[in-house]
Amino acid sequence: MSSKRVRGNPGLRRGVGAQTTDSDEIMEAPHGDWLTLRSDQLLEWIDNAVYNVAEATGMRELVNRVTRPIFNFGQRVSPYPLHLGIMCCAIEMGQASAPDHDIDRLGVVYRSSPRQCDVLIVNGPVCEKLRPKLKTLYEQMPEPKWVIAMGECAISGGPYWDSYSVVAGADTFMPVDVYIPGCPVRPEALMHGFLTLQKKIREKEPGMFLRR
Numbered sequence: 001m002s003s004k005r006v007r008g009n010p011g012l013r014r015g016v017g018a019q020t021t022d023s024d025e026i027m028e029a030p031h032g033d034w035l036t037l038r039s040d041q042l043l044e045w046i047d048n049a050v051y052n053v054a055e056a057t058g059m060r061e062l063v064n065r066v067t068r069p070i071f072n073f074g075q076r077v078s079p080y081p082l083h084l085g086i087m088c089c090a091i092e093m094g095q096a097s098a099p100d101h102d103i104d105r106l107g108v109v110y111r112s113s114p115r116q117c118d119v120l121i122v123n124g125p126v127c128e129k130l131r132p133k134l135k136t137l138y139e140q141m142p143e144p145k146w147v148i149a150m151g152e153c154a155i156s157g158g159p160y161w162d163s164y165s166v167v168a169g170a171d172t173f174m175p176v177d178v179y180i181p182g183c184p185v186r187p188e189a190l191m192h193g194f195l196t197l198q199k200k201i202r203e204k205e206p207g208m209f210l211r212r
């Protein structure tokens, strides 16, 4: 194989990488003794190895039982929504963070990168042009993640329900966990929506270290 196809630094011996990675994706170094893996392949290999050992030794259930309440608590009390505003309901979202309401008290801290978020607030009408971008943002968020449909526009299209260019609700193209009706949604209602989400997270207990 040509040396041009080798990327990154040699990291794993052939025998180790060959067990978990497609042979086409393993890139052989010119001298033939070392292999390289992309970072996502390496993480997948580590993930599989840890999982298999935990499963074989019966540690998986024990680890999950111990870590589940801790992870669940962290996810519940510190939801990180994406700092995304679509239309008028986004103004109310901003007001909820102002001193009058101070939604930070619930642990709600906005982040600007989907990679750092676990909650997506859809807060306005989603037009057909925006839909693929919004879906991409959702897919870029790590698991576990939740979606709040804030306002009538996000729930059903609102005043634009029969428009040719507006999607009839966020749940037509992504899963929605909490619906907050209103036009606009008041800051208090948004806070109640987050409390509802916290309750949902507590009941589902998605927080665990080894989830498969």
Ligand code: SF4
Pocket (backbone or CB within 6 Å): 087, 088, 089, 090, 123, 124, 125, 150, 151, 152, 153, 154, 158, 159, 182, 183, 184, 185
């Ligand atoms: S629900 Fe009402 S206030 Fe909210 S974005 Fe739609 S039109 Fe604006």
